Amino acid sequence: MVKAGRRHWLALAVLVLPVLLISVDMTVLGFALPYLSEDLRPSGSEQLWIVDVYSFVLAGLLVLMGSLGDRIGRRKLLLSGAVAFGAASVLAAFAPNPGLLIAARALLGVGGATLMPSTLSLIRSIFTDDGQRRVAIAVWSSGFSGGMALGPVIGGWLLEHFWWGSVFLINVPVMLVLLVAGPLLLPEARDPNPGRFDPLSALLSLAAVLPVVYGIKRASEHGLDVPAAASALAGLALGVVFVRRQRALTEPMLDLALFRHRAFAASVLTNMLGVFSLVGLLFLVPQYLQLVLGLTPVVAALWMLPTAVAGVLGSLAAARLARRFPVPHLISGGLLLAMAGFGVLVLLGAHDGLAVLVAGMLLVGFGVPLSETLTNDLIITAAPPERAGAASAISETGFELGGALGTAVLGSIATAVYRADMPAEAGSAARETLGGAVATAAQLPPEQARALLDSASEAFVHAIHVGALAGGLLLAYTAAQAFALLRDRDRPAEAAG
Incomplete structure (x- = not known):
């Protein structure tokens, strides 16, 4: 095992940036919601989609993006996600109507889904020493805690001085730093033998997670009604189909053998x-x-x-x-x-x-x-x-x-x-x-x-x-x-x- 040097720890600092930003994004919108609602005047349904679509898309795409990173390269996926996340942030900040803001939040979810698994898996590639890897993951994890707490504080300050779109624009300079420093400090890592990509598995992974998350969200807002239960059950049923397909494939998108550990x-x-x-x-x-x-x-x-x-x-x-x-x-x-x-x-x-x-x-x-x-x-x-x-x-x-x-x-x-x-x-x-x-x-x-x-x-x-x-x-x-x-x-x- 090779001990990490200064370059590796600088790479870790780069990998913590998107984690910090995503966790800030999870909490900052709640502060901006009254202001953007007054400006854009979304309906009750549109307001719920503005809040929820980010987590729906993020959760639905994580498995697909993790597998994609193993295939095309985790650094490449991370940097592509940074571009998408930064562009979506600008789109959200200047959205003139609720529909465009919902679309921008969905694109933010796409970017977030590429960033999350890429950061943790790259830490595995960079830090091969057990003790140093555990320290690196500790620093990575602390980015979540720090970001979730900083979100309300940053959001409150920005809204006192600027318009609601400023809570999205804070993402842009961080993504620019990632795009500049990432190619210099982060190594590329991928599965050398990823096998054939299965589009149906990709579709099923999304179709299984999205209805479950929607059902949970709806139950939290309206109670366990028929639409919430039906959505969750439909997602679970599609999940069973996804699992069976992975077992049948010689080169599955999701290696279920991991769960045997x-x-x-x-x-x-x-x-x-x-x-x-x-x-x-x-x-x-x-x-x-x-x-x-x-x-x-x-x-x-x-x-x-x-x-x-x-x-x-x-x-x-x-x-x-x-x-x-x-x-x-x-x-x-x-x-x-x-x-x-x-x-x-x-x-x-x-x-x-x-x-x-x-x-x-x-x-x-x-x-x-x-x-x-x-x-x-x-x-x-x-x-x-x-x-x-x-x-x-x-x-x-x-x-x-x-x-x-x-x-x-x-x-x-x-x-x-x-x-x-x-x-x-x-x-x-x-x-x-x-x-x-x-x-x-x-x-x-x-x-x-x-x-x-x-x-x-x-x-x-x-x-x-x-x-x-x-x-x-x-x-x-x-x-x-x-x-x-x-x-x-x-x-x-x-x-x-």
């Missing part, structure tokens, strides 16, 4: 369930900060920064701790630490819960990234080097599905608890969401408004308690599962390497 399969599942809990919680916390405690969006975002710092530290600590402790113990320990954070959130109050919230989120923010960093390392090392792109794509697809499921399931649980706790006389809008209660209270006399807001706040905090309990129990299961399934990887990193 227990470390690979267990790490993908652990990754997905950890993200499920974290993203489900992140769906509830901003509402608590802004609508229960009454903080402005920018101030609320600043209170989320400690969680992001904890995420960066958790990611970086994973590499150092893995030198001394068994990896399965660390993965399970990180998840149990996050579970303890969920337990702290059960103590959250309706009026004085800021300290409790920060304490709980610090534990969650440190524990989940610590676990995710180590499982990502297991995922890309369990796969043969020539299949690193496909393995990375599977990991990222699990990440996307875990996030979508977390929002849908924990969000639905919290919504059901909130509705059950709200009195019937509060009105349909106030019983539907906390935001509806705040809007209703603004039209009432002061005393009635205060009573309604108190009821809504107590109901929402109770919803967080139930959601935190559910998330904590899931993390306890995930920790036990990871420990059991990864027990044969129970050596410290130095011994294993």
